[in-house]
Amino acid sequence: MPAAAIEVRGLIVRRGGRLAVDVAELDVEQGRVTGLMGPSGSGKTTLMRAIVGVQRVAGGTVTVLGEPAGAPALRRRVGYMTQAPSVYGDLTVRENLMFFGRIVGVPDATNERVLAQVALGEHRDRLVRDLSGGERARVSLAAALLGRPELLVLDEPTVGLDPVLRVELWRLFKTLAREGATLLVSSHSLEEARHCDRLLLLRDARVLFSDTPGALRARTGCDDLEDAFLAMVGAPTTARAA
Amino acid sequence: MSLHVTSAVARRVLAQLRHDRRTLALLILVPALLMTLLRFIYDARPAAFDHVGAPLLGLFPLISMFLVSSITVLRERTNGTLERLLTMPPAKLDILGGYGLAFALMATVQAAFGCAVAFGLLGLDAAGGVWAVGMLAVGNAVLGMALGLFVSAFAATELQAVQFMPAFLMPQMLLCGLLEPRDQMAAGLRAAADVLPLTYAYDALHRVSAGALGGRGAVDVAVIVAATMLALGLGAATLRRRTA
Numbered sequence: 001m002p003a004a005a006i007e008v009r010g011l012i013v014r015r016g017g018r019l020a021v022d023v024a025e026l027d028v029e030q031g032r033v034t035g036l037m038g039p040s041g042s043g044k045t046t047l048m049r050a051i052v053g054v055q056r057v058a059g060g061t062v063t064v065l066g067e068p069a070g071a072p073a074l075r076r077r078v079g080y081m082t083q084a085p086s087v088y089g090d091l092t093v094r095e096n097l098m099f100f101g102r103i104v105g106v107p108d109a110t111n112e113r114v115l116a117q118v119a120l121g122e123h124r125d126r127l128v129r130d131l132s133g134g135e136r137a138r139v140s141l142a143a144a145l146l147g148r149p150e151l152l153v154l155d156e157p158t159v160g161l162d163p164v165l166r167v168e169l170w171r172l173f174k175t176l177a178r179e180g181a182t183l184l185v186s187s188h189s190l191e192e193a194r195h196c197d198r199l200l201l202l203r204d205a206r207v208l209f210s211d212t213p214g215a216l217r218a219r220t221g222c223d224d225l226e227d228a229f230l231a232m233v234g235a236p237t238t239a240r241a242a
Numbered sequence: 243m244s245l246h247v248t249s250a251v252a253r254r255v256l257a258q259l260r261h262d263r264r265t266l267a268l269l270i271l272v273p274a275l276l277m278t279l280l281r282f283i284y285d286a287r288p289a290a291f292d293h294v295g296a297p298l299l300g301l302f303p304l305i306s307m308f309l310v311s312s313i314t315v316l317r318e319r320t321n322g323t324l325e326r327l328l329t330m331p332p333a334k335l336d337i338l339g340g341y342g343l344a345f346a347l348m349a350t351v352q353a354a355f356g357c358a359v360a361f362g363l364l365g366l367d368a369a370g371g372v373w374a375v376g377m378l379a380v381g382n383a384v385l386g387m388a389l390g391l392f393v394s395a396f397a398a399t400e401l402q403a404v405q406f407m408p409a410f411l412m413p414q415m416l417l418c419g420l421l422e423p424r425d426q427m428a429a430g431l432r433a434a435a436d437v438l439p440l441t442y443a444y445d446a447l448h449r450v451s452a453g454a455l456g457g458r459g460a461v462d463v464a465v466i467v468a469a470t471m472l473a474l475g476l477g478a479a480t481l482r483r484r485t486a
Contacts, residue, residue, distance in 0.1 A: 052329055056485060056486045070483065075329060082326065086323045088258065088321075088323060090261050099253075102249075103250055103251075103327065105246070127261065
C-alpha cells in the first residue's frame with residue numbers, strides 16, 4: 001500500500017456549537033485521486049479546511065506529507081481551492097495568475113501552462129467578474145495549480161461546469177495524479193465518483209465509507225455508484241440526495 | 243522580509259485601482275476640488291484659507307486611504323482571497339507591506355496633484371513649504387491605510403466598514419484642534435485628543451503651515467510613525483491563518 005499523504009487521527013471540529021467533523025482515523029493515499037463525497041452539511045469543507053490547516057480544531061491530529069497540517073513548510077507543497085472562487089473579480093485572468101504566481105514564486109511563464117490545463121487560454125485578458133461561475137471556478141483552480149503542489153485540496157472544482165468540461169477536468173486530475181500529485185477532490189455530484197481512485201463518504205461529520213468505488217459497489221450490491229451511495233447513507237434509492 | 247511578495251501585492255492593488263478608473267479619478271480629483279471650494283469659502287479671508295487649507299490638504303489622504311484600504315482588505319477577507327494567501331508561503335508583514343507601498347504611491351499622486359492645485363493655482367501659502375505639506379500628507383495616508391486595515395477586521399460588510407469613517411475618524415477630526423484650539427476644550431476632551439493619532443497629524447501640519455516643523459514637529463512625526471506601526475501590528479494580528 002502506498003504511503004499516506006494525509007493522516008487524520010481523532011479529529012474533532014466544532015462549529016457554531018455543533019460537531020462539524022468527528023473522524024477517528026482516516027488515511028488518504030499518495031498519488032491517487034480521492035473523492036470526498038457526502039450530502040451538503042456533512043463536513044466536507046470543514047475537513048478540507050482542517051487538512052489545509054486553516055480550520056481551528058477542538059482535538060486530534062492531521063498530518064500532511066509528514067508535517068502537522070498548516071506547518072509553514074507545507075505552504076509550498078499544498079494547493080488549496082476553496083468552494084467560492086477565491087480570486088480577484090476586478091483583475092483579468094492573467095493578472096490574477098501573475099499575482100498568485102509571484103506569491104508562490106513561479107516564473108510568469110507558468111501561467112500559460114495552467115491556463116491551458118483549465119482551458120481558459122482564450123479568456124486570459126478578460127476581467128474575472130465578467131466570467132461565468134464555472135469559468136471563475138477554473139481561474140481559482142488554475143491558481144491552485146501554479147506551484148505544482150504535491151497535494152491538491154480542491155473543494156467542489158467541477159460545480160457549475162458542463163459535462164464536457166467536467167470530464168476534461170477529471171482527466172486533468174488523473175494526469176496530475178499519474179505525475180505523482182495527491183488529489184483530494186470534494187463533490188456532491190455522485191456521478192463523479194466513478195472518476196476517483198478512492199472514495200471517502202462523509203455523513204453527519206463522520207466517515208461512512210473509505211475504499212475504492214469497486215468496493216462500494218460490492219458492499220452495497222448496487223452497480224450504480226449513486227444508488228450505492230444512497231444505500232450507504234440509508235436514503236431511499238429512488239430519491240436524489242440534496 | 244521578502245521584497246518580491248511586497249512588490250507583487252503592491253502591483254496587484256495598483257492593478258485593481260487601474261481597472262477602477264472612476265475610483266482613481268475621484269481619489270485624485272476630490273481633494274483638489276475641495277481645496278478649490280475652501281478657497282472660495284474663505285474668499286474674503288486668505289489668511290484663514292492658509293490656516294485651514296494646509297492641514298486639510300494633509301489630512302485628506304488619511305481619510306481616503308482609510309476608506310479605500312478598509313474596503314479593499316474587507317473584500318479580501320470576505321471573498322476568500324485572504325484565506326488563500328495565508329495558505330501560501332508569504333509572511334503577513336510582507337503582505338501588509340505591499341498594501342502600504344501601494345497606498346503610499348497612490349497617496350503620493352493624490353498629494354502631488356492636491357498640492358499643485360492648492361499652492362500653484364489657488365494661492366495657498368504654508369510657511370514650512372509645499373514639500374513639508376506633501377510629505378506629511380503621504381505619511382498620513384500610510385497611517386490612514388494602517389488604521390483602515392485594522393478596523394476592517396471589525397466589519398462584516400462594506401456598509402459597516404464605511405460607517406467606521408464617521409465612527410472612528412470623525413471624532414478625531416473634531417478633537418484634533420482643527421475646529422477649535424484644544425486648550426479651549428473641556429479637560430476630558432483635551433486628554434482624549436492627546437492619545438489620538440490624528441491630533442499629531444494635525445499638529446505637524448499646523449506647524450508647517452505657520453513655520454518650520456521644528457523639534458516639536460519631529461515629535462509629532464515620530465508619533466505618527468509609531469501609531470502607523472502599532473496599527474499595522476494590530477492589523478497583522480487580525481490576519482489569522484487559522485479561523486473557526
